[in-house]
Amino acid sequence: MSETTTAASTTYPILAIARTQVLGEGAGLTQAQIVEVLELPDEAVPELLQLAHETRLRWCGPEVEVEGIVSIKTGGCPEDCHFCSQSGQFTSPVRSVWLDIPALVEAALETAKTGATEFCIVAAVRGPDARLMSQMREGVAAIKAAVDINVAASLGMLSQAQVDDLTEMGVHRYNHNLETARSYFPDVVTTHTWEERWSTLTMVRDAGMEVCCGGIVGMGETLAQRAEFAAQLSELEPDEVPLNFLNPRPGTPFGDQPVMPAAEALRTIAAFRLALPRTILRYAGGREITLGDLGTRDGLLGGVNAVIVGNYLTTLGRPPAADLALLEELSMPVKVLNATL
Amino acid sequence: MAGTAIYCGRCGLGLDVSEHGACVEALALEPPRFCPRCRRRMTVQVRPTGWTARCVEHGDLEVTE
Secondary structure, eight states: OOHHHHHHHHHOHHHHHHIIIIIITOOOOOHHHHHHHHTOOGGGHHHHHHHHHHHHHHHHOSOBEEEEEEEEEESOBSSOOTTOTTBTTSOOSOOOEEOOHHHHHHHHHHHHHTTOSEEEEEEOSSSOOHHHHHHHHHHHHHHHHHOOSEEEEEOSSOOHHHHHHHHHHTOOEEEOOOBSOTTTGGGTOSSSOHHHHHHHHHHHHHHTOEEEOOEEEOSSOOHHHHHHHHHHHHHHOOSEEEEEEOOOOTTSTTTTOOOOOHHHHHHHHHHHHHHOTTSEEEEOTTHHHHHHHHHHHHHHTTTOOEEEOSOOSSSOOOOHHHHHHHHHHTTOOBOOTTOOO | OOSOOOBOTTTOOBTTTSOOHHHHHHTTSSOOOBOTTTOOBOEEEEETTEEEEEETTTEEEEEEO
8 A cells, every 4th residue: 555545544544444344344324324335535545446456355255257238128208317318208319119039139149248237228218018027038038048147126116916927038137227316316307206116126136136236426415325325225235236426418408418438437436335235236337438558447446356358238338348448457346147146 | 431521530621621639639548530531420439559440431440449
């Protein structure tokens, strides 16, 4: 540790507290403590990232989980999530399109070739209807017959019967993001509630599927609300937290929001790691425009232990080879199938 | 799809009526949404390692990494 970072822990007591509480004992930061971390100045960020990295190594191990995602049903969503270009309520240029089963299997094969162990099927819907559930049943079976990869799903809010159906299909992890703090959610979505999302997550957990739940930072929430969000995720205890950085999309209500500064994004990554020491913390959308190549590296050395490789749902990511080369350079092994972090 | 691009694939405006430097930059990380020949909105399917955009009039644009 450099003299600079040693000085930082002396100047900012929250770093010494986190070292003992989170790194030493595995107990995540409280909401008030997360606020303190998010308010640290730039000079403290190197030591903060180092601490988050040590925490990730101690409580999760060195492996990085790699995932690919694809949209089975794009656009035309009835909900009004203000960040989303797939809402049918905005003047976004994204048009509605369905992916057929052969193309879905091909996408899973593309993903597996990158070394990924996870393949997540995503639909822009409030919740799945009978047609989508039928597509999922056929698609999951076809993928399992053709590709050795874990299948995850993200289909919006579920009924108990749909949770049971997905479990029976062999979907091992379900993504449903809370998106933001409970107190800020009404500023982001008005067509359904935070509590409805929480209800789906509870059913997913109770059914035995792994819970994947994260959100988007940089949507105009305060630092206190960002800390509230991390604390609420900690209460949920998800297996995975995908962390997105707002990528302002044309035509959406958040289309003119500024991109989050890189230092703030890195502070956020570290804060979420220190709030959730044992969780899979995944780089998701927006990292390319927020952090760039250098920031991507810093985040992997600052608490992140999972990545979405390749493209996202409606936008493009770094080439998978670039991320895999970076992981190799950082001596971070890619998690293999059927291993747990 | 062949032919000369007349419209910006990102914003749909004519290439000759405004500056599209920001659009060109953005298109490094997003597929085009408007047909460059007729500015119709295209149906776009993004895949993990590529994308396809289809104009009902002018056919497919496809990129695989």
